[in-house]
Amino acid sequence: MPQRVRFAALDLDHRHIFSQVGWLLDAGAECVGFYTAAEDLLDGFQSRFPDLPRLFDRPAVFADYSIDLIVSASRPDLRAALGIEAMLAGKDYMTDKPGFTSLEQLTEVRQVQGETGRIYSVCFSERFGVGSAVRAGQLIDEGAIGRVVQTVGLGPHRLNRPTRPDWFWDTKYYGGLINDIGSHQVDQFLFYTKSDAAEVVASQVGNFANAGDPNFEDYGDLTLRSANGTGYARMDWYTPDGLDTWGDGRITILGTDGYMELRKYIDIAGRAGTDHLFLVNNQGTSYVDCSAVSLPYAAALLHDIEHRTETAMSQQHCFLASELALIAQAKATRLGPPPGDGS
Amino acid sequence: MPQRVRFAALDLDHRHIFSQVGWLLDAGAECVGFYTAAEDLLDGFQSRFPDLPRLFDRPAVFADYSIDLIVSASRPDLRAALGIEAMLAGKDYMTDKPGFTSLEQLTEVRQVQGETGRIYSVCFSERFGVGSAVRAGQLIDEGAIGRVVQTVGLGPHRLNRPTRPDWFWDTKYYGGLINDIGSHQVDQFLFYTKSDAAEVVASQVGNFANAGDPNFEDYGDLTLRSANGTGYARMDWYTPDGLDTWGDGRITILGTDGYMELRKYIDIAGRAGTDHLFLVNNQGTSYVDCSAVSLPYAAALLHDIEHRTETAMSQQHCFLASELALIAQAKATRLGPPPGDGS
Numbered sequence: 001m002p003q004r005v006r007f008a009a010l011d012l013d014h015r016h017i018f019s020q021v022g023w024l025l026d027a028g029a030e031c032v033g034f035y036t037a038a039e040d041l042l043d044g045f046q047s048r049f050p051d052l053p054r055l056f057d058r059p060a061v062f063a064d065y066s067i068d069l070i071v072s073a074s075r076p077d078l079r080a081a082l083g084i085e086a087m088l089a090g091k092d093y094m095t096d097k098p099g100f101t102s103l104e105q106l107t108e109v110r111q112v113q114g115e116t117g118r119i120y121s122v123c124f125s126e127r128f129g130v131g132s133a134v135r136a137g138q139l140i141d142e143g144a145i146g147r148v149v150q151t152v153g154l155g156p157h158r159l160n161r162p163t164r165p166d167w168f169w170d171t172k173y174y175g176g177l178i179n180d181i182g183s184h185q186v187d188q189f190l191f192y193t194k195s196d197a198a199e200v201v202a203s204q205v206g207n208f209a210n211a212g213d214p215n216f217e218d219y220g221d222l223t224l225r226s227a228n229g230t231g232y233a234r235m236d237w238y239t240p241d242g243l244d245t246w247g248d249g250r251i252t253i254l255g256t257d258g259y260m261e262l263r264k265y266i267d268i269a270g271r272a273g274t275d276h277l278f279l280v281n282n283q284g285t286s287y288v289d290c291s292a293v294s295l296p297y298a299a300a301l302l303h304d305i306e307h308r309t310e311t312a313m314s315q316q317h318c319f320l321a322s323e324l325a326l327i328a329q330a331k332a333t334r335l336g337p338p339p340g341d342g343s
Numbered sequence: 344m345p346q347r348v349r350f351a352a353l354d355l356d357h358r359h360i361f362s363q364v365g366w367l368l369d370a371g372a373e374c375v376g377f378y379t380a381a382e383d384l385l386d387g388f389q390s391r392f393p394d395l396p397r398l399f400d401r402p403a404v405f406a407d408y409s410i411d412l413i414v415s416a417s418r419p420d421l422r423a424a425l426g427i428e429a430m431l432a433g434k435d436y437m438t439d440k441p442g443f444t445s446l447e448q449l450t451e452v453r454q455v456q457g458e459t460g461r462i463y464s465v466c467f468s469e470r471f472g473v474g475s476a477v478r479a480g481q482l483i484d485e486g487a488i489g490r491v492v493q494t495v496g497l498g499p500h501r502l503n504r505p506t507r508p509d510w511f512w513d514t515k516y517y518g519g520l521i522n523d524i525g526s527h528q529v530d531q532f533l534f535y536t537k538s539d540a541a542e543v544v545a546s547q548v549g550n551f552a553n554a555g556d557p558n559f560e561d562y563g564d565l566t567l568r569s570a571n572g573t574g575y576a577r578m579d580w581y582t583p584d585g586l587d588t589w590g591d592g593r594i595t596i597l598g599t600d601g602y603m604e605l606r607k608y609i610d611i612a613g614r615a616g617t618d619h620l621f622l623v624n625n626q627g628t629s630y631v632d633c634s635a636v637s638l639p640y641a642a643a644l645l646h647d648i649e650h651r652t653e654t655a656m657s658q659q660h661c662f663l664a665s666e667l668a669l670i671a672q673a674k675a676t677r678l679g680p681p682p683g684d685g686s
Contacts, residue, residue: 149551149562150577154495154595156602201676202545202566204573208492209599219492221573223545223566230547230564230678232575234493240601242627248602252497256552258583259499259591261611268604268621269630270613278611284585287612333544335573 005302008061009034009052011074011082012042013165016096020071020123021049023298024094032067062089068305069094075167076174080105087118092305094121098183099318101175103326110319117308121301122318126155126184126249127191131293132262132275136253139260139288140192145281146257148193149229153185158239158246159210159218170215176329177205177220177235183325185233186224190321192253195226197320203328206335209238219335222328243268257281348645351404352377352395354417354425355385356508359439363414363466364392366641367437375410405432411648412437418510419517423448430461435648437464441526442661444518446669453662460651464644465661469498469527469592470534474636475605475618479596482603482631483535488624489600491536492572496528497593501582502553502561513558519672520548520563520578526668528576529567533664535596538569540663546671549678552581562678565671586611600624 007029009021013036025031033053034045046052055061061070062085070086072079073096080100086093099122100106113120127133140148167173174180190198203222210218218238224231239247249264258281267276275290300312350372352364356379368374376396377388389397398404404413405428413429415422416439423443429436442465443449456463470476483491510516517523533541546565553561561581567574582590592607601624610619618633643655 145583147551149549149581150564150579152495152497152575152577156597201547204544204566204568206492206573208490208572219573221493221566221575223547223564223575225547225676225678229551230549230562232495232564232566232577234495234575234597236493236597238492238597238599238602240488240623241625242601243623244628248623254499254577254579254581256581258585259581268623268628280583280586280591280611282584285587285611333568335568 005029005068005305006032006066007069007071008032008055008067009071010036010058010061011072011078012036012045013075014073014096015042016123016125017042017071017073018045018048019125019129020073020094020096023129023295024071024302027298027302029069029302032064035061062086062091065090068092072096076180077101077172080109083109083120084112087112087116087120090116090118092119092121094123094301097122097124098175098179098325099322100326101173101179103323103330106319106323106326113315119304120315120318121313122183122322124184124187124321126264127188128297129295130264130275131295132264132277132290133188133251134295135277135288135290135293136251136260136262137191139279140253144279145253145255145259148253148255150254151189151192151231152252153188153231153233154248154250155181155185155233155235156239156247156249157181157235157237159237169213171217172215175326176332177217178203178222178329178332179325181235182220182222182233182328183322185222185235186324187321188251189224189231189233190226190317193226193228193231195228196316198224198226198324200324200328200331201225203332204335205329205332220332224324348372348411348648349375349409350412350414351375351398351410352414353379353401353404354415354421355379355388356418357416357439358385359466359468360385360414360416361388361391362468362472363416363437363439366472366638367414367645370641370645372412372645375407378404405429405434408433411435415439419523420444420515423452426452426463427455430455430459430463433459433461435462435464437466437644440465440467441518441522441668442665443669444516444522446666446673449662449666449669456658462647463658463661464656465526465665467527467530467664469607470531471640472638473607473618474638475607475620475633476531476594477638478620478631478633478636479594479603479605480534482622483596487622488596488598488602491596491598493597494532494535494574495595496531496574496576497591498524498528498576498578499582499590499592500524500578500580501589502580512556514560515558518669519675520560521546521565521672521675522668524578525563525565525576525671526665528565528578529667529671530664531594532567532574532576533569533660536569536572536574538571539659541567541569541667543667543671543674544568546675547678548672548675563675567667
């Protein structure tokens with residue numbers, strides 16, 4: 001019987017770490033504990049994972065050869081440096097998205113990853129953690145909608161102002177909205193269109209509703225193109241209080257012989273629960289409940305760690321999705337507030 | 344009591360003429376008859392409108408001073424010339440969209456319209472003829488979603504190959520997919536964002552599924568930007584046979600304080616009927632049945648004809664929507680079939 005993969009959770013700045021750790025534990029990995037600065041300890045982490053010991057010697061984590069994997073949701077601009085530190089210490093790395101906040105970070109990580117052969121996995125949770133997103137990929141492979149020629153992703157998020165740390169409000173710490181939330185969208189475009197190269201056609205960012213936070217972006221969109229098809233995505237921080245969840249995330253996947261719509265987190269004024277997939281093709285129109293679809297990412301990553309494979313996500317895809325989001329962010333046209341808005 | 348507006352229907356090349364004529368009759372106008380070339384007489388037109396006399400003297404229609412309005416769904420590339428002929432004869436004009444197939448046509452029509460003061464109205468039926476689209480505009484005016492900052496429109500259509508005339512398959516006759524179906528989308532972007540100027544950020548056209556018709560476009564998208572917000576729209580001819588209507592047309596209207604989604608013609612695997620509007624704002628999430636919303640376009644146009652007003656649509660808006668669609672079409676990147684597609 002193979003040894004269980006051992007991991008440590010370092011730097012818990014975003015609540016995505018809850019699912020990153022939870023999925024790995026569910027998939028059979030062993031967590032040796034977590035390390036984070038006192039001020040960054042997230043509410044509820046210890047009650048959610050009462051058995052995880054808190055670690056106080058950070059260098060000892062990197063020195064411990066029995067630890068295979070570092071998992072982190074650190075402040076976004078620090079994620080690349082932490083990954084490099086992990087890889088140079090011989091460990092694989094799984095980080096919350098965005099995995100980078102600059103193209104320079106990506107260049108350096110690519111080099112270290114190439115030299116060390118370690119895994120640098122960005123956890124694109126809007127696909128890896130969503131049953132309908134997983135099922136959509138399977139249906140495409142089964143030929144359910146013919147050749148995929150376009151994706152449209154809508155990624156609205158709730159601002160939740162009181163819960164946000166200071167770094168949330170300044171693009172220099174998270175790299176901008178397209179880099180942050182948009183990297184999910186680029187990942188999905190590449191995945192569903194099976195593209196291993198693509199270009200940014202156009203991109204835009206704006207701040208229409210939070211003029212008091214001038215270094216924040218609350219609106220972004222981008223258009224992508226590959227040899228296989230095109231993609232558009234919009235992301236924003238406008239989820240209104242009257243929605244029963246944090247965001248009405250959607251993906252519409254257009255094929256030459258049908259299409260799918262994913263209502264990932266809510267079916268507004270419709271069915272209860274999450275993970276609603278609608279399939280329309282030449283055979284008919286059907287609803288597919290994906291709430292019980294199993295999520296392969298964590299188990300596949302553990303397999304990759306053990307067998308040095310790329311079943312969870314290819315390293316090339318991970319870097320490409322991140323790179324396109326960074327490029328789209330860098331070249332985005334900045335939209336000002338509309339005329340007459342004096343706030 | 345004012346005299347009823349009198350109109351004639353000329354050149355019936357597209358079935359949109361059914362609703363154009365029907366709405367005017369319902370709004371109280373009087374139709375003096377229809378003229379069309381024998382080979383263009385649409386199946387069912389005479390059984391739908393059995394009381395309308397067929398006219399055989401085309402010049403007499405233009406010479407008849409009692410006729411206020413010419414209504415047409417001619418071959419798209421002929422619409423501008425017909426409108427000019429009508430305006431020069433002192434008549435107003437309502438045409439199926441697209442109203443133009445080239446920027447040169449638009450320039451000439453603008454000049455003649457300015458000189459004659461006649462109305463050149465392009466019937467953007469995906470707004471004028473859709474209760475949910477009308478209601479959405481009212482809800483915006485009532486402040487239901489705050490400031491509109493973006494629209495996303497999806498305009499899939501069924502190909503219905505056997506029913507299509509020869510001109511359908513060659514962009515030179517209809518001006519390309521963005522010009523044709525996209526002009527609806529531009530109209531809605533301008534209307535919902537209340538924009539009286541805008542620019543084309545990016546646009547793309549392709550033919551992914553109909554390689555046997557090399558002069559046809561079955562895919563198009565465009566991104567627009569104005570001082571008030573941004574817009575994206577995708578249009579295609581891929582509606583699969585398993586959908587119960589011709590297209591799953593959607594508009595999502597994003598505001599700073601809420602959003603609306605219009606499922607115009609079908610709510611897939613959901614509610615029966617048409618004109619479904621979903622409203623999410625700070626007060627809650629609600630479904631708004633718009634199937635009984637009245638459509639003001641035809642009555643407003645008759646009012647405009649009588650009183651020389653612009654209540655149905657401003658002439659400037661009509662020309663701007665058409666112009667942006669033509670520009671987006673002209674500058675669109677042409678996408679080839681994906682690699683390995685030898686069909």
